[in-house]
Amino acid sequence: MTPKDWQGKCSLVREHFLSEAAKAASAEALEAVKVACLGRKGELTELLKSLKDFSLEDKKTLGPLGNALKQELSALFDAREAALKASELEAGLMADASDVTLPPYPFQRGRLHPLTLATRRIAGILERLGFAWADGPHVETERYNFDALNIPQNHPARAMQDTFYLNGPCRDKRLLRTHTSSVQIRYMEGRKPPLRIISPGRVFRKDALDASHSPVFHQVEGLYVDKNVSMADLKSTLTSLMRGLFGPKARIRFRPSFFPFVEPGVEVDATCSFCSGGARCPVCKGTGWLEMGGAGMVHPNVLKAVDIDPEQWSGFAFGMGIERLAMLDYGVNDIRAFYENDVRVLRQF
Ligand SMILES: [Zn+2]
Structure with missing residues (x-):
């Protein structure tokens, strides 16, 4: 080449x-x-x-x-x-590539259930007062639901017609908790004061379903144990809660009452948020007051049951129905509206 x-x-x-x-x-x-x-x-x-x-x-x-x-x-x-x-x-x-100009599917956004909204509002107010959220199981033993709460063996609440007992091989009788007070015991067990908790949750009682009763409903429990806790602390806490829920003019009053796990015990009323005591108000029936729940100073026997010395420590506890608060707050007059899952109702919250 x-x-x-x-x-x-x-x-x-x-x-x-x-x-x-x-x-x-x-x-x-x-x-x-x-x-x-x-x-x-x-x-x-x-x-x-x-x-x-x-x-x-x-x-x-x-x-x-x-x-x-x-x-x-x-x-x-x-x-x-x-x-x-x-x-x-x-x-x-x-x-x-997708065509972003196409019309969207008719996806609907979900929303929170009114009971969830009410629970969050209550918890939000109490959390700002320093209460921490605590939880407990729905299936309880008699110890947590009754014994440690100073509820005597012959108390009517323990009867089969009030409480759902579960069949099973366990040595302890199992039941569906009848109140959130069981969480007080679970929380105090093995802890030392000061303690400040709320425990919202589901409770179960053998009630027939009607406009104001349901066999499954929700409560919020509050517990505060510290040195020198008094009824005045209870009253100021509940006043703050009611003002948070119903506005700055809300007031509360205590009526003496009896619950085995508190001494003294009171029923808590709040001023009716629908009227100013007018005789025609159908919600408070003209009294100007609405029942909110029970409360009181933690009974010394309850503190003893969880190894807390009642000579050194004192505390208050309260329990309220979340449905009741939600019904008042949202103007719902039938408790069944919360459970029927009718979207025409749920869509309004
Ligand atoms: Zn009223």
Whole structure:
């Protein structure tokens, strides 16, 4: 081969691969063209190898020509490859693209149940007063639901007609808790005062379902044990709660009452948020007061049951029905509205 022939071959290789590269329609096809040109057995590679048969003089002129051609073609392949990849990516994106101008599916947003909303409002107010959220199981033993709460063996609340007992192989009788007061015991057990908790949750009693009773309902329990806790602390806490719920003018009053786990015990009334004591108010029946729940100073026997010395520590506890608060707050006059899951009702909250 003369140097002229070699140069002629170089031009042919150049033209051939320029046109092949332009024809390649995909990055994959281009890669095959590249291998045919610059690969180990590629046409240009072979041509450059053949330089070894030329004289030193010829190599000096032909060598740079060959290298320049190699660089030109490499650069061309790289540029073509980048262009092909970009257009393939764009085609892929176009194939996956969604039409954002289409009308949406009629997805409806869910919302919180009114009882959840009421629970969160009550808990939010009490949490700002320093109460922490505590939880307990729905299935309880007699110890947590009755014994440790100073409820005597013959108390009517323990009777089969009031409490759901569970059948089972356990030595202790199992039951569905009848109040959230069981959480007081669970929380105080193994802890030392000061303690300040609320425990909202579901409770179970054998009540027939009617407009104001349900066998499953919700209570919120509050407990505060510390040094020198008094009825005044109880009253200020509950006043803050009622003002948070019913506005800054709300007031509360205590009526003496009896619950085995408190001494003294009181019923808590709050001023009616629907009237100012007018005789025609159907909610408070003209009294101006609404019953809110029970409360009192924690009975020394309850503290003793969880190894807290009643000589050193004192505390208050209160329990309220969440349904009752929600009914007053939202103007719902039938407790069943909370459980029937009628979306026409639930949608209003
Ligand atoms: Zn009223």
